[in-house]
Amino acid sequence: MPIFVPGQRWISETEPELGLGIVLSVENNRVTLLFIASSERRTYAVNNAPLTRVRFSKGDLIESADGWKLKVTEVKEQNGLITYEGVDEDGTPRTLEEVELNHFMQFNRPQDRLFTGQLDPSELFRLRYETLQKIGQLEQSPVRGLIGGRTSIIPHQIYIAHEVAHRPSPRVLLADEVGLGKTIEAGLIIHHQLLTGRAERVLIIVPEPLLHQWLVEMLRRFNLRFALFDDERYWQFEHGNPFLSEQLVLCGLDFFMDDEERQEAALAAGWDMCVVDEAHHLQWSEQNASPEYQFVERLGRSVPSLLLLTATPEQLGKRSHFARLRLLDPDRFYSYDRFQLEEMQYESLADVVNHLLDDPILDRETLSQLKSLIAHDLAEDLLNRLDDPERAESARAELIQLLLDRHGTGRVLFRNTRATVKGFPGRELITHPLPIPEAYRRLLAETQPEIEDLLHPETLYARHAKEDTPEWWRLDSRVEWLAKTIKSLRSAKVLVICAKPQTAIDLEEALRIRGIRAAVFHEKMSIVARDRAAAWFADAENGAQALVCSEIGSEGRNFQFAHHLVVFDLPLNPDLLEQRIGRLDRIGQTETIRIHVAYFEDGAQGVLFRWYDQGLNAFSQPSPAALPVFNRLGSELAALLRVPNAEEEIRLIERARKLAHAIEEELHQGRDRLLELNSCRKDAAERLVRLIEATDRENDLWPYLEDVFDAYGVAVEEHSDHCYILRPGEHMRTQFPELPEDGVTVTLDRGIGLAREDMQFLTWEHPMVRGAMDLILNSEHGNAAMSLVRHPELETGQLLLETVYVLECAAPKRLQIGRFFPPTVLRFLFDQDGNDLSALPFESLVEQPRQFDREQALELVRSRQKLINRLIQNAEKKARARMPSVISDSTKRMLDTMTTELKRLAALRRVNPNVRQEELDQLKEQAIEMSNCIQGAHLRLDSVRLLVAV
Numbered sequence: 001m002p003i004f005v006p007g008q009r010w011i012s013e014t015e016p017e018l019g020l021g022i023v024l025s026v027e028n029n030r031v032t033l034l035f036i037a038s039s040e041r042r043t044y045a046v047n048n049a050p051l052t053r054v055r056f057s058k059g060d061l062i063e064s065a066d067g068w069k070l071k072v073t074e075v076k077e078q079n080g081l082i083t084y085e086g087v088d089e090d091g092t093p094r095t096l097e098e099v100e101l102n103h104f105m106q107f108n109r110p111q112d113r114l115f116t117g118q119l120d121p122s123e124l125f126r127l128r129y130e131t132l133q134k135i136g137q138l139e140q141s142p143v144r145g146l147i148g149g150r151t152s153i154i155p156h157q158i159y160i161a162h163e164v165a166h167r168p169s170p171r172v173l174l175a176d177e178v179g180l181g182k183t184i185e186a187g188l189i190i191h192h193q194l195l196t197g198r199a200e201r202v203l204i205i206v207p208e209p210l211l212h213q214w215l216v217e218m219l220r221r222f223n224l225r226f227a228l229f230d231d232e233r234y235w236q237f238e239h240g241n242p243f244l245s246e247q248l249v250l251c252g253l254d255f256f257m258d259d260e261e262r263q264e265a266a267l268a269a270g271w272d273m274c275v276v277d278e279a280h281h282l283q284w285s286e287q288n289a290s291p292e293y294q295f296v297e298r299l300g301r302s303v304p305s306l307l308l309l310t311a312t313p314e315q316l317g318k319r320s321h322f323a324r325l326r327l328l329d330p331d332r333f334y335s336y337d338r339f340q341l342e343e344m345q346y347e348s349l350a351d352v353v354n355h356l357l358d359d360p361i362l363d364r365e366t367l368s369q370l371k372s373l374i375a376h377d378l379a380e381d382l383l384n385r386l387d388d389p390e391r392a393e394s395a396r397a398e399l400i401q402l403l404l405d406r407h408g409t410g411r412v413l414f415r416n417t418r419a420t421v422k423g424f425p426g427r428e429l430i431t432h433p434l435p436i437p438e439a440y441r442r443l444l445a446e447t448q449p450e451i452e453d454l455l456h457p458e459t460l461y462a463r464h465a466k467e468d469t470p471e472w473w474r475l476d477s478r479v480e481w482l483a484k485t486i487k488s489l490r491s492a493k494v495l496v497i498c499a500k501p502q503t504a505i506d507l508e509e510a511l512r513i514r515g516i517r518a519a520v521f522h523e524k525m526s527i528v529a530r531d532r533a534a535a536w537f538a539d540a541e542n543g544a545q546a547l548v549c550s551e552i553g554s555e556g557r558n559f560q561f562a563h564h565l566v567v568f569d570l571p572l573n574p575d576l577l578e579q580r581i582g583r584l585d586r587i588g589q590t591e592t593i594r595i596h597v598a599y600f601e602d603g604a605q606g607v608l609f610r611w612y613d614q615g616l617n618a619f620s621q622p623s624p625a626a627l628p629v630f631n632r633l634g635s636e637l638a639a640l641l642r643v644p645n646a647e648e649e650i651r652l653i654e655r656a657r658k659l660a661h662a663i664e665e666e667l668h669q670g671r672d673r674l675l676e677l678n679s680c681r682k683d684a685a686e687r688l689v690r691l692i693e694a695t696d697r698e699n700d701l702w703p704y705l706e707d708v709f710d711a712y713g714v715a716v717e718e719h720s721d722h723c724y725i726l727r728p729g730e731h732m733r734t735q736f737p738e739l740p741e742d743g744v745t746v747t748l749d750r751g752i753g754l755a756r757e758d759m760q761f762l763t764w765e766h767p768m769v770r771g772a773m774d775l776i777l778n779s780e781h782g783n784a785a786m787s788l789v790r791h792p793e794l795e796t797g798q799l800l801l802e803t804v805y806v807l808e809c810a811a812p813k814r815l816q817i818g819r820f821f822p823p824t825v826l827r828f829l830f831d832q833d834g835n836d837l838s839a840l841p842f843e844s845l846v847e848q849p850r851q852f853d854r855e856q857a858l859e860l861v862r863s864r865q866k867l868i869n870r871l872i873q874n875a876e877k878k879a880r881a882r883m884p885s886v887i888s889d890s891t892k893r894m895l896d897t898m899t900t901e902l903k904r905l906a907a908l909r910r911v912n913p914n915v916r917q918e919e920l921d922q923l924k925e926q927a928i929e930m931s932n933c934i935q936g937a938h939l940r941l942d943s944v945r946l947l948v949a950v
């Protein structure tokens with residue numbers, strides 16, 4: 001039984017965070033301690049107090065309550081109290097009574113805990129080591145950040161996410177064709193940036209109808225909890241900047257418009273990343289930049305990372321498209337004229353790139369083309385490397401990257417198409433030409449209709465309606481046809497899209513009267529009402545059969561569970577038509593899409609239908625030529641819509657067809673080929689997919705988690721194959737991350753995770769798993785242990801010390817030093833004679849179930865304290881010896897990256913006067929700063945284990 005004397009210093013084994021305790025009194029077999037650092041008092045039974053006596057040894061450096069330090073040379077004990085003798089920092093001999101020791105001393109360093117007998121079970125040491133190892137592995141994994149999403153692994157998405165997420169501050173335009181998964185790509189990138197600490201504060205801005213969809217997608221697919229900011233939420237804040245109250249914020253674009261104060265608040269809120277969906281709405285021209293554009297432009301300047309998403313980047317004009325590219329990379333996209341000039345050279349550029357990709361030897365002509373293309377690019381070394389068989393392959397890859405970036409479509413633009421992604425179900429066009437109602441014919445003849453009126457005569461009719469005239473939908477034959485069509489489809493879901501919100505409202509009423517369960521969805525409804533309507537439509541059993549949407553209302557929404565689309569009226573802009581079809585024709589669509597189009601055969605609607613069908617072939621697949629053809633022949637089309645003429649129409653449609661064909665050919669040879677190469681390299685994408693699939697198959701997560709759950713007292717119950725129910729156990733040590741009181745069902749299988757959204761899909765990147773790893777490493781759990789082990793090369797009784805060091809580099813967050821210097825784990829094993837046995841793998845030391853008795857253990861540690869200290873010094877020496885090579889490797893990696901960046905900027909500066917010298921200087925300074933941080937990397941002893949061989 002320990003003997004307690006008032007004035008002695010002890011620490012609590014169960015609550016080491018209390019600091020150094022002092023014995024106040026010992027009475028009736030009870031001892032009372034005061035922990036001055038935490039102002040706590042504790043009383044224990046003397047015979048089983050969970051306390052460890054603090055006793056320093058010769059050579060230790062200790063601190064007094066007054067703050068001076070003593071190097072101990074002698075330890076004396078009298079009447080149960082210790083006096084330390086030694087010298088202070090000035091070399092003056094002094095003594096320190098134990099009662100005068102610093103009350104705030106912490107004993108959570110591994111060696112402190114070992115010497116004070118705070119030993120953890122060996123399993124915790126193992127768990128700690130495995131956690132460190134795994135974190136190192138995960139940090140190095142090329143697919144880090146991309147495995148944790150509840151998503152199918154789709155090559156083009158993974159390629160883009162990988163390519164973009166690894167840039168230090170990504171600024172890109174995600175412009176895949178409609179429905180190919182831009183939201184998912186953005187989610188993967190955000191997930192990666194948050195997980196790797198490259199971003200902490202993210203703002204997503206989307207059109208209001210998409211708020212809920214984004215909120216849900218981020219949560220259910222990526223476990224990211226965005227806070228939705230609307231008027232109500234915003235007004236709750238009376239003081240301070242509301243945006244500072246959350247790290248992840250989702251807002252509608254309209255939320256900012258007409259409200260300068262909100263814009264200023266958002267601009268002042270210090271985001272790391274900003275995402276803007278449906279970015280084609282950011283209209284720009286030299287004379288008139290839209291308020292939306294101006295706002296995002298200001299945001300873009302203040303935020304390091306910017307993701308813009310649009311399926312139809314040129315919908316509001318090529319200049320707007322260019323303006324958005326400039327917003328992302330002003331150094332590369334500085335002149336519209338030059339941008340256009342470059343476009344003209346895309347074909348020959350693509351030709352050179354193709355040769356670089358395919359030809360084992362470059363012919364003279366290609367070489368000279370290549371030389372002239374990169375004349376200003378500071379890339380002579382790459383050209384020289386082409387002749388070196390060892391380095392030619394990497395030189396080719398770098399040259400292709402350089403050509404795409406500096407002369408092609410640029411590294412900021414990603415666009416995948418159905419033609420390259422493949423595997424989408426087909427489309428079937430079902431047409432319903434109708435005669436134009438007499439009332440419309442008369443009205444159009446009597447007025448001077450605009451094209452809008454010609455295409456939407458119901459709006460003209462409504463404008464001229466008198467009190468006693470019937471509503472338009474009572475006489476419009478399309479409405480009758482619509483009702484019949486929907487009824488004939490019985491229970492199949494039908495999405496109806498028309499241009500105007502009022503048309504959608506009227507149609508819903510018309511359908512309701514005819515007994516059809518239809519919901520309506522348009523921009524004039526509140527967000528809640530819209531989401532309710534969409535949910536009612538999505539409900540497979542009791543939901544609405546039809547959803548009538550306006551153009552803007554339907555943009556970006558996921559309706560692929562429906563297979564029938566009714567195009568109630570045709571838009572003039574072909575991108576809008578593609579957006580409409582894209583509601584159904586998107587990833588996840590399982591059937592052929594039936595596109596029903598009704599139109600009035602005589603007149604503008606008929607002309608427009610034939611233009612789309614025969615001229616642009618726009619119903620069967622998206623055509624990259626549709627918009628350019630419309631831009632070139634649009635005025636002639638408009639004339640024909642005003643005054644239809646059969647012969648003229650045939651001629652115009654023929655011209656459109658030929659032009660579309662020619663443009664498609666040209667784009668195919670030039671721009672699209674470059675875009676394709678930039679947007680998804682098949683081999684690289686497949687490599688990444690294979691890596692993710694291999695990670696999914698590795699099966700090392702569950703065994704690890706079982707150990708964690710066991711160590712922390714989480715109860716596990718089998719649910720079914722690969723699925724488990726987790727609950728707080730009776731002996732749970734501490735609050736376990738992401739584990740609700742009433743438990744949670746989890747799966748480790750991606751297929752099940754995709755199908756069963758009621759289960760959590762656990763991966764190494766799931767918040768519960770990351771939380772568990774943090775729990776282990778942020779505490780001292782397992783940092784000091786003692787084990788009996790068996791190994792054929794060890795002799796019974798042999799004493800060994802296992803030490804685990806972590807080599808870390810501290811740097812300001814903005815430098816993202818982890819890219820070049822992830823924490824490095826170094827493990828050493830020495831025996832009592834100082835022999836280095838580190839080559840014996842961790843797993844080969846077989847632990848014996850017999851544990852040390854605590855008193856025995858403490859005695860062994862104390863009696864061997866000198867030896868242990870010496871072995872720790874040996875290990876530290878070894879660890880230090882490894883530091884230079886780790887430091888020089890990461891310095892080299894950093895310098896290679898920064899040099900490429902510097903060269904790029906310098907080359908751009910030669911052609912673009914807007915690239916400022918300061919930008920180059922900044923990059924150089926950054927490189928120097930990073931180099932200093934890397935040089936200052938430090939070693940930390942993470943854990944120790946004393947081993948006795950048996």
Ligand SMILES: Nc1ncnc2c1ncn2[C@@H]1O[C@H](COP(=O)(O)OP(=O)(O)OP(=O)(O)O)[C@@H](O)[C@H]1O
Pocket residue numbers: 150151152153154157176177178179180181182183184185310311555556557558582586587588
């Ligand atoms: N990898 C994936 N795994 C599972 N579902 C996916 C995946 N990629 C996309 N989807 C689903 O496919 C649909 C289309 O994806 P998403 O909304 O990201 O496309 P988009 O390109 O943003 O569309 P739009 O052009 O209409 O804005 C969504 O329902 C999405 O959940």
